Amino acid sequence: MQDCPILIVGAGITGLALADQFQKSGKEFLLLEAAKHVGGNIQTRSHQGYLADLGPNTLLLRDPRWQSWLAELGIEQQIQVANPLARRRYIVNKDRQLIPLGPGILFHNRLLSLRARLRLLGEPLRGRGQDPDESIASFIRRRLGPEVLRWLVDPFVSGVFAGDPEQLAVAAALPRLSQLEKRYGSLLLAGLLAPRSPRAPLISFSQGLSSLPQALAQRLGSRLVCNCTVEQLEFAQDHWLVHSTQGSWRSPQLILALPAYAIAQILPPEALELRQLLLEITYPAVATVALGFARDQIQHPLDGFGALIPRCLGIPTLGVLFSSTLFPHRAPEGKVLLTAFLGGAQGKLPREDSGILQQVWSDLQPLLGIRGEPVLTLIQRWAHAIPQYDRGHRIRLERIQTLRKQWSGLTLLGNWQGGVALGDCLHSASECAKQWAQC
Numbered sequence: 001m002q003d004c005p006i007l008i009v010g011a012g013i014t015g016l017a018l019a020d021q022f023q024k025s026g027k028e029f030l031l032l033e034a035a036k037h038v039g040g041n042i043q044t045r046s047h048q049g050y051l052a053d054l055g056p057n058t059l060l061l062r063d064p065r066w067q068s069w070l071a072e073l074g075i076e077q078q079i080q081v082a083n084p085l086a087r088r089r090y091i092v093n094k095d096r097q098l099i100p101l102g103p104g105i106l107f108h109n110r111l112l113s114l115r116a117r118l119r120l121l122g123e124p125l126r127g128r129g130q131d132p133d134e135s136i137a138s139f140i141r142r143r144l145g146p147e148v149l150r151w152l153v154d155p156f157v158s159g160v161f162a163g164d165p166e167q168l169a170v171a172a173a174l175p176r177l178s179q180l181e182k183r184y185g186s187l188l189l190a191g192l193l194a195p196r197s198p199r200a201p202l203i204s205f206s207q208g209l210s211s212l213p214q215a216l217a218q219r220l221g222s223r224l225v226c227n228c229t230v231e232q233l234e235f236a237q238d239h240w241l242v243h244s245t246q247g248s249w250r251s252p253q254l255i256l257a258l259p260a261y262a263i264a265q266i267l268p269p270e271a272l273e274l275r276q277l278l279l280e281i282t283y284p285a286v287a288t289v290a291l292g293f294a295r296d297q298i299q300h301p302l303d304g305f306g307a308l309i310p311r312c313l314g315i316p317t318l319g320v321l322f323s324s325t326l327f328p329h330r331a332p333e334g335k336v337l338l339t340a341f342l343g344g345a346q347g348k349l350p351r352e353d354s355g356i357l358q359q360v361w362s363d364l365q366p367l368l369g370i371r372g373e374p375v376l377t378l379i380q381r382w383a384h385a386i387p388q389y390d391r392g393h394r395i396r397l398e399r400i401q402t403l404r405k406q407w408s409g410l411t412l413l414g415n416w417q418g419g420v421a422l423g424d425c426l427h428s429a430s431e432c433a434k435q436w437a438q439c
């Protein structure tokens with residue numbers, strides 16, 4: 001049994017970013033990671049001249065301080081800012097055509113019926129909602145009508161959460177929307193009156209998003225222990241006993257930067273309610289499929305970020321990124337790379353990889369005008385992809401934090417609270433480091 005003042009478990013972006021801040025402030029700690037490599041969901045693969053991110057594809061640099069942090073890490077020169085064309089995002093309409101989203105889309109006849117557009121005019125007159133735990137679907141139906149839900153918000157929710165708007169709570173999953181309703185009483189008025197923050201750059205790196213966790217790991221050196229799965233936690237006399245595949249540690253401070261279900265698996269049996277609450281947070285399965293084609297196999301100009309597919313069309317694929325448009329050097333000369341997503345809370349994944357591939361390919365073929373077979377296919381299954389901030393999530397989180405406080409020295413982090421985007425994870429890690437600095 002070795003002693004360590006602080007143990008952090010999980011070297012996804014959350015645990016790594018926190019460890020980096022601890023290192024800078026001179027804290028003594030160890031970061032334990034089950035996998036051979038760091039990064040968790042961030043998975044870049046390079047194959048036959050293609051560079052594919054099979055987890056997250058983009059990082060929104062919403063905090064200007066992150067730019068200097070990336071410089072400190074020595075990867076500033078590798079930053080790739082998304083092609084300006086990426087501002088164009090397509091949606092598939094009822095005629096199965098890709099139409100570009102833009103400021104006027106709500107009033108465009110290629111997406112919504114005349115009735116739905118006329119209904120929108122009355123939106124500023126509708127009262128504020130009363131249910132603090134309202135679903136996204138109910139909120140949007142109430143304010144903007146069922147067609148906006150079906151053709152715009154549902155595919156957006158698939159793109160961010162791979163989720164079901166009937167289940168997700170608007171205040172937890174899209175807090176900005178409920179804040180705008182509270183403040184302006186109308187989303188359309190908020191669109192006109194709310195101050196706009198400057199557009200944050202959407203980035204990746206020349207070797208893919210994995211460059212960030214790799215740079216963080218390099219800086220941590222021997223404070224990072226990979227191939228080290230924490231199997232069981234015990235609490236004894238104000239200390240945590242952390243039993244792992246590489247031995248046991250004793251520590252007064254334990255930070256678990258893990259998915260909710262992974263925390264539930266290792267907490268002591270006495271933490272029964274806490275474990276149950278963590279297990280209630282669901283993570284639907286998603287598959288990411290990278291497809292390489294010769295440019296002339298695809299009729300669509302691929303002049304944008306990608307396309308989202310409304311669930312009501314009955315097309316299982318959730319959406320597709322035009323990856324080689326988004327960032328340079330993602331495909332060899334004369335070739336293109338697409339990254340598609342299948343599954344999610346409203347779908348099912350075929351058992352076999354061949355089924356996943358067949359589904360995505362047959363869905364995309366008519367939409368993008370694809371001729372012939374892909375020249376590259378890479379598939380990544382995410383058995384537990386993205387935590388769902390369902391109705392009840394906020395109350396559940398409050399109870400989790402109350403129960404967590406009963407365990408001395410325990411901190412819980414991860415994308416199941418504070419937002420699922422990479423930027424949210426960086427923010428949560430930095431808030432946690434700030435709290436520690438005050439201790």
Ligand SMILES: Cc1cc2nc3c(=O)[nH]c(=O)nc-3n(C[C@H](O)[C@H](O)[C@H](O)COP(=O)(O)OP(=O)(O)OC[C@H]3O[C@@H](n4cnc5c(N)ncnc54)[C@H](O)[C@@H]3O)c2cc1C
Nearest residue numbers: 010012013014034040041055056057058230415420421422
């Ligand atoms: C398919 C997909 C696409 C996405 N796209 C985007 C996007 O484009 N942009 C964006 O901003 N976000 C995106 N996200 C969300 C984002 O990737 C995640 O929210 C974020 O990476 C989560 O980081 P994390 O560190 O909290 O958790 P994780 O990445 O899950 O890291 C947890 C780590 O803990 C380790 N671990 C688990 N159990 C143990 C144990 N018992 N002992 C030791 N270690 C353990 C795991 O191996 C892992 O490395 C996407 C997510 C997915 C799945």
